[in-house]
Amino acid sequence: MSRIALSSRDVAMKNVRRRYVPVGSTLVAALLVLLPIVADRPVVPDFAFIVLIAWRLLRPDLWPATMALPLGFFNDLVAGHPLGQSMALWTAMFLLLEFIDSRAMYRDYWMDWLIAAFLILLHSAGAWLVARSMGSRTDFGVLWPQIGLSVLAYPVVARLVVALDRWRLSR
Numbered sequence: 001m002s003r004i005a006l007s008s009r010d011v012a013m014k015n016v017r018r019r020y021v022p023v024g025s026t027l028v029a030a031l032l033v034l035l036p037i038v039a040d041r042p043v044v045p046d047f048a049f050i051v052l053i054a055w056r057l058l059r060p061d062l063w064p065a066t067m068a069l070p071l072g073f074f075n076d077l078v079a080g081h082p083l084g085q086s087m088a089l090w091t092a093m094f095l096l097l098e099f100i101d102s103r104a105m106y107r108d109y110w111m112d113w114l115i116a117a118f119l120i121l122l123h124s125a126g127a128w129l130v131a132r133s134m135g136s137r138t139d140f141g142v143l144w145p146q147i148g149l150s151v152l153a154y155p156v157v158a159r160l161v162v163a164l165d166r167w168r169l170s171r
Contacts, residue, residue, distance in 0.1 A: 021168040032047050033080075041145065044149075049090065050120070057097070069091060089123055113155065121147055
């Protein structure tokens, strides 16, 4: 039996899903750094950032550029980054995406992957510069496996975000 009108409870639940699934999925991805994964080199991708740019590339009108501040603040607190690193880098990436969206005539899957790869490279370079300014003597070449895995993980994360978006907008 199909329903023409939804109950008030169904409407409220649908609005909650529409509003909080993108933010919740990004926060859950930020919590993945708490998993006990031991690595002697940086090879684990920053899934919170990948989920963030996947949502932003999928739905450009979903978040304003200022939304990167509270999400980056949460990521800084959970991941143990210097306070303000993710806030500044994520906001800069959102502003760069706003610029790209204003200039690009169209975007397809390959263009999104190229943009994501470029943003992942910039994000890793920015995080490396912050660590370098705080006294780290790590060579940038150590980050190439992490950057490569992040670029290769983007399509998988993007498909997950598309599935979440379909569920979010479903009836």
